[in-house]
Amino acid sequence: MSGWDRAALEALDGADPLAGFREQFQLREGLIYLDGNSLGALPRRTLARLEQTITQEWGEGLITSWLGADWINAPRRVGDKIARLLGAEPGEVVVADSTSVNLFKAITAALSLRPERTVILSETGNFPTDLYMMQGIAAFSGGRVRAEAVAGDMVLDRLGADVAVLLLTQVHYKTGAVRDMAEVTRRAHEAGALVIWDLSHSAGAIPVDLNGAGADFAVGCGYKFLNGGPGAPAYLFAARRHQAKAVPVLSGWMGHADPFAFEDAYRAAEGIERFLCGTPPILGVAALECGIDLIAEADMAALRAKSLQLGRVFMDLMDEHCAGLGFALVSPREDARRGSHVSYAHPEGYGMMQALKERGVIGDFRDPDVLRFGITPLYLRHVDMLEAVLRIREVCETRAWDDPRWAVRAAVT
Amino acid sequence: MSGWDRAALEALDGADPLAGFREQFQLREGLIYLDGNSLGALPRRTLARLEQTITQEWGEGLITSWLGADWINAPRRVGDKIARLLGAEPGEVVVADSTSVNLFKAITAALSLRPERTVILSETGNFPTDLYMMQGIAAFSGGRVRAEAVAGDMVLDRLGADVAVLLLTQVHYKTGAVRDMAEVTRRAHEAGALVIWDLSHSAGAIPVDLNGAGADFAVGCGYKFLNGGPGAPAYLFAARRHQAKAVPVLSGWMGHADPFAFEDAYRAAEGIERFLCGTPPILGVAALECGIDLIAEADMAALRAKSLQLGRVFMDLMDEHCAGLGFALVSPREDARRGSHVSYAHPEGYGMMQALKERGVIGDFRDPDVLRFGITPLYLRHVDMLEAVLRIREVCETRAWDDPRWAVRAAVT
Numbered sequence: 046m047s048g049w050d051r052a053a054l055e056a057l058d059g060a061d062p063l064a065g066f067r068e069q070f071q072l073r074e075g076l077i078y079l080d081g082n083s084l085g086a087l088p089r090r091t092l093a094r095l096e097q098t099i100t101q102e103w104g105e106g107l108i109t110s111w112l113g114a115d116w117i118n119a120p121r122r123v124g125d126k127i128a129r130l131l132g133a134e135p136g137e138v139v140v141a142d143s144t145s146v147n148l149f150k151a152i153t154a155a156l157s158l159r160p161e162r163t164v165i166l167s168e169t170g171n172f173p174t175d176l177y178m179m180q181g182i183a184a185f186s187g188g189r190v191r192a193e194a195v196a197g198d199m200v201l202d203r204l205g206a207d208v209a210v211l212l213l214t215q216v217h218y219k220t221g222a223v224r225d226m227a228e229v230t231r232r233a234h235e236a237g238a239l240v241i242w243d244l245s246h247s248a249g250a251i252p253v254d255l256n257g258a259g260a261d262f263a264v265g266c267g268y269k270f271l272n273g274g275p276g277a278p279a280y281l282f283a284a285r286r287h288q289a290k291a292v293p294v295l296s297g298w299m300g301h302a303d304p305f306a307f308e309d310a311y312r313a314a315e316g317i318e319r320f321l322c323g324t325p326p327i328l329g330v331a332a333l334e335c336g337i338d339l340i341a342e343a344d345m346a347a348l349r350a351k352s353l354q355l356g357r358v359f360m361d362l363m364d365e366h367c368a369g370l371g372f373a374l375v376s377p378r379e380d381a382r383r384g385s386h387v388s389y390a391h392p393e394g395y396g397m398m399q400a401l402k403e404r405g406v407i408g409d410f411r412d413p414d415v416l417r418f419g420i421t422p423l424y425l426r427h428v429d430m431l432e433a434v435l436r437i438r439e440v441c442e443t444r445a446w447d448d449p450r451w452a453v454r455a456a457v458t
Numbered sequence: 459m460s461g462w463d464r465a466a467l468e469a470l471d472g473a474d475p476l477a478g479f480r481e482q483f484q485l486r487e488g489l490i491y492l493d494g495n496s497l498g499a500l501p502r503r504t505l506a507r508l509e510q511t512i513t514q515e516w517g518e519g520l521i522t523s524w525l526g527a528d529w530i531n532a533p534r535r536v537g538d539k540i541a542r543l544l545g546a547e548p549g550e551v552v553v554a555d556s557t558s559v560n561l562f563k564a565i566t567a568a569l570s571l572r573p574e575r576t577v578i579l580s581e582t583g584n585f586p587t588d589l590y591m592m593q594g595i596a597a598f599s600g601g602r603v604r605a606e607a608v609a610g611d612m613v614l615d616r617l618g619a620d621v622a623v624l625l626l627t628q629v630h631y632k633t634g635a636v637r638d639m640a641e642v643t644r645r646a647h648e649a650g651a652l653v654i655w656d657l658s659h660s661a662g663a664i665p666v667d668l669n670g671a672g673a674d675f676a677v678g679c680g681y682k683f684l685n686g687g688p689g690a691p692a693y694l695f696a697a698r699r700h701q702a703k704a705v706p707v708l709s710g711w712m713g714h715a716d717p718f719a720f721e722d723a724y725r726a727a728e729g730i731e732r733f734l735c736g737t738p739p740i741l742g743v744a745a746l747e748c749g750i751d752l753i754a755e756a757d758m759a760a761l762r763a764k765s766l767q768l769g770r771v772f773m774d775l776m777d778e779h780c781a782g783l784g785f786a787l788v789s790p791r792e793d794a795r796r797g798s799h800v801s802y803a804h805p806e807g808y809g810m811m812q813a814l815k816e817r818g819v820i821g822d823f824r825d826p827d828v829l830r831f832g833i834t835p836l837y838l839r840h841v842d843m844l845e846a847v848l849r850i851r852e853v854c855e856t857r858a859w860d861d862p863r864w865a866v867r868a869a870v871t
Contacts, residue, residue: 071517080521087517095508095741103688104484104500106495108820117690117870143736145710146559153598169722174711174736177724181709185566189600194722215861266796269739274517275529275740297558298587305871307632307825309582309607310588323556323587324681327688328508330743407521412720457530458718 049358049365054427062344063351067424069339070272070414075403077433080410081421084245106292118332120299120321126337127271127280130345131244132254136156137282139317140330142314144266144279146295148178148212150261150320151281154291155210155239156182156190162209163190168197172218175243177383178213187444192452199230205238209379211238215253216384219411221376223251223384227258234259239287245269249340250385250421251349257283262287270385271340271419273333281320285299288316297322301446343423351422352385358427359387359418362434370441375415388417395454396446397437402444404436462771462778467840474756476764480837482683482752485681492821492845494834495659496798498685504748532743533691533712533734539750540693541683543758544657544676545667550695553743557658557679557692559623559708561591563733564675564694567704568623568652569595569603575622578604579651581610585631588656592625593617614642617637617649622652628666629659632824636664636797640671642851646670657684661693661754663798663834663838664762668695675700675815683798683834684753686746694733710735756836764835765798771840772800772831775847783854788828799832808867810850811857817849817858823871 058064070086072078078086102114107108111117111355124138142145150164167181179192193201200211209234215224226242235242242263249270257265258297261284267277281289293313298304299321302312311328313319360378391397391414398410403449407419418433440446472724483499485491490500515527524530537551544551545704554560565578583605590603592605608616614626624646628637639655646653655676660666662683668676674697680690696704706726711717712734715725726732753761773791788801804827811823822830831846853859 060469064604071513073518078520084521088518091510092509094813096505099505099508099687099745100484103497105486107499108822109815110688111870112868123542124611130480135850142555142712142737143561145712145736145785146708149648149708171722172711173714173717173720173722173724176722177709177711180724181707184705184709185598185707186853187600187602234583259481266737274512276742278739279736292597294594294637295559295562296597297556298585299558300588301586303869305825305869307586307820309586309589311586311593323692324679325559326556326691326739326742328745329689332512332741382580402522409521412718449725455525456716456718458526 046073047276049362049431049432051428054358054373054431057427061277061351062347063422064166066343067426068386070424075105075326075405077406077429079406079418079420079433080418082269083409084275085421087338088335088339090339091274092330094331094335095328100330116325116327120325121318122414123330123334123337124280124317126341127248129285129341130248131282132256133282134256134285136316137285138280139320140278140280140333141321141325144264145174147281148175148280149182149392150293150295151241151264152179152182152210152212153294154283154287155262157292158287158290159209159239162207163181164208164347165192165199165210166203166208166214167194167212170197170219172214172243172245173196173212175212181448190205202233204233204238206237208236208238212243214242214243214245216251218246219354219375219388219415219417221384221386221388223303223394224384230258230260246280246384246386247447250352252345253313256284260284260406266335267333270335274329276329277333278326278329283317288319293319295322299323299325307327308401324409340423348422352420353380353383355420355422355425355427355430356383359420359430359434362430363389366434366438370438385421386417386419388415390414391416396451397440399451400440400445400448401436462774462844464560464841464844467771467844468842471586473758474764480839483837485837490819490842490845492537492831492833495682495832497681497688498683498749498834499837501685501748501752503752504687504745505726507744508741508749511741529738529740530738532740533738534731536743536747536750537693537730539662539747539754542754542778543661543666544695546695547669547698549729550698551693552733553691553693553746554734554738555692557677558587558591560692560694561588561679562595563706563708563804564654564677565592565595565623566707567700568675569655570705571652571700571703572622575620577621578605578614578625579613580607580621580625582607582611583610583632585627585656585658585691588625590626603673617646617651620651621651623648623654623660625654625656627658629664631659632788632801632828632830634797634799634801636795639673641669643673659797659799663765664757672870674698680746680749684746685749687742689742689747691739691742694732698734700820701732706732708735712736712738727860741762751834761835764791765833767798768833768835768838768840769796769800772833772843772847775843776802779851780848780854783851798834799830801828801829801830804829806859808863808871809861812864813853813858813861814849817853819846819849
């Protein structure tokens with residue numbers, strides 16, 4: 046017995062101070078959505094905001110909305126709101142581009158601050174785009190810098206006089222394991238390196254304190270726990286002390302000190318705006334702002350507490366109902382080391398996730414055998430954990446993964 | 459007399475085969491919108507499409523819409539539609555990122571195909587972001603490549619054994635002058651250089667034949683004549699013959715040969731997909747697709763003929779009504795050399811444009827003294843040209859630019 050029967054879970058839901066947030070989202074009855082760490086659910090307020098942005102700001106205001114609807118400051122305005130979730134100051138975060146493109150900006154900015162060093166360091170098994178962007182920069186540098194990835198537990202030992210920048214994800218996309226941001230940053234700084242934190246699985250899910258940790262740069266995506274919508278714009282953090290010296294390689298007109306002077310020569314803006322590049326994606330920024338405004342209404346400590354409790358309940362129920370069915374816990378069981386998703390390996394993982402989706406439990410499959418369950422405290426209930434585990438057990442008992450439709454994996458998982 | 463009285467213009471509107479398109483746009487009565495080359499008007503169909511994308515695809519479909527609503531192929535699907543406007547083949551155009559970021563991709567891709575050459579060449583006075591992106595790449599190359607801009611009429615003479623890539627805008631953002639794409643491309647190829655065409659003021663406004671001209675790369679924005687909305691995603695063209703050899707520097711996960719294999723090492727996708735980088739911005743792509751679908755219903759030759767006629771009418775009426783009021787035509791008068799906007803220099807240009815906006819005539823001001831009037835054939839009428847010119851004359855006669863509100867120029871013009 047896990048101790049979590051339905052009545053106990055309903056009691057927890059009844060006492061949940063965050064329970065009211067669920068109705069702020071469009072979530073159909075019966076669905077257990079455990080994929081808010083891939084694509085967050087739709088805040089109900091987003092549709093009205095987009096209608097206004099489209100018909101009033103674009104349709105009526107037309108070009109005058111760059112000033113009239115403050116489109117021109119949207120990347121900075123929404124960046125300042127995100128900053129409050131990250132332990133950053135106003136003027137240290139800007140919304141722009143994709144996480145991948147922002148990784149490029151942050152890595153090259155860090156390299157410009159450590160011109161005598163030659164290594165971009167990360168861990169093997171980091172989220173692929175982090176590694177790929179490093180590799181692209183190294184290849185283009187013509188031998189000046191190298192991209193190097195070592196096993197996660199070897200990263201700190203690898204720090205040395207040649208390492209310019211260390212790129213790590215705070216919450217690992219597959220395992221959910223959390224890095225100690227303050228300690229890693231301290232160690233990297235001791236070795237003379239800068240650190241870039243990928244916060245894609247952190248922001249809006251766990252408390253983040255970039256300035257408390259002395260972080261240099263950070264990036265993250267808007268479409269997971271921030272509920273900004275599919276392919277939402279991403280964000281970039283640059284500590285204020287680095288801004289005036291970091292050289293933007295993606296030196297587009299929106300990062301110019303005076304974009305509408307239309308000068309021939311690039312002059313970087315003084316502050317965080319130098320990390321802007323092209324024209325900001327207004328529809329995407331508007332949707333993202335709705336997600337940010339919503340999560341800003343929640344207390345981050347309460348979110349973290351509920352996320353951890355939901356994760357514990359889920360693992361306890363898996364222990365109780367699915368023991369001996371082939372699951373191996375991939376995520377850390379210890380609260381302090383676990384982010385806001387719980388992953389299990391299972392040899393039938395791919396087919397199992399397809400069968401679960403048909404039964405209204407949506408999570409992710411990640412190569413080669415990982416089932417990833419996102420624990421979004423803003424809209425999940427404690428009883429959802431029980432319902433999900435019971436459906437997982439049913440899939441196992443009926444071997445529902447044995448289905449010719451899933452014999453070949455889809456290109457998108 | 460220009461010969462264009464109101465009755466004659468109304469007759470032209472009555473016989474206009476494209477007249478029906480106007481009602482496909484949200485345009486308030488009395489507004490003369492001459493800024494479709496900065497931000498295209500809102501197609502009426504866009505709101506319903508976004509409502510569906512938000513509430514059905516995102517809200518209901520959630521993560522499953524990557525396959526279920528074909529989000530994953532949206533950049534390629536919409537790219538293929540844009541290709542038809544550009545004289546390109548399916549699989550040669552992809553929707554992604556901003557024009558600035560795509561410039562970076564195209565320039566670095568071209569450099570990878572001409573590794574023995576050292577110069578990125580453009581013209582002074584090109585749209586700033588084109589020059590800035592060149593400068594950023596040169597600075598990051600550590601001396602390996604140089605960015606060089608020469609006067610527009612010297613560009614072809616500057617071609618030489620050191621020029622790797624020539625970057626030009628087909629229709630100049632300020633003057634509206636059109637480059638001969640086929641001839642310039644031929645001359646560049648003779649000199650061993652590749653050419654990147656910026657089509658931001660061309661696509662959807664004038665016929666473009668990239669493959670007919672033997673073009674190598676092209677980029678362009680989605681928010682001008684394509685009516686994709688503020689900050690709409692941009693597009694990139696890479697001729698098929700270059701795709702397998704061009705090295706992507708922005709090597710993000712969506713450009714990987716197998717993104718969902720989550721491999722540690724980057725392997726570029728075979729085709730145009732290697733120019734993808736981060737997760738595609740689905741809301742922006744959906745809005746862009748509405749604009750593309752609408753313009754695809756029009757005959758491009760008819761669009762060009764109407765655009766040229768509207769431009770001629772506008773210049774004739776300016777000659778008739780505004781002679782001696784201080785205007786100097788900046789754009790080519792000759793049809794073959796003029797794109798789809800008409801610009802005039804005037805010493806009071808900034809204040810005049812503010813006064814015009816208050817009188818319902820919206821155009822652009824461009825430093826230092828240029829009034830730019832976009833001629834969008836999809837939704838402008840011949841009578842609009844007369845109405846605009848009469849209001850311009852009224853502003854001059856009343857010296858309406860003399861207004862303390864406009865004594866200091868706004869940061870955004």
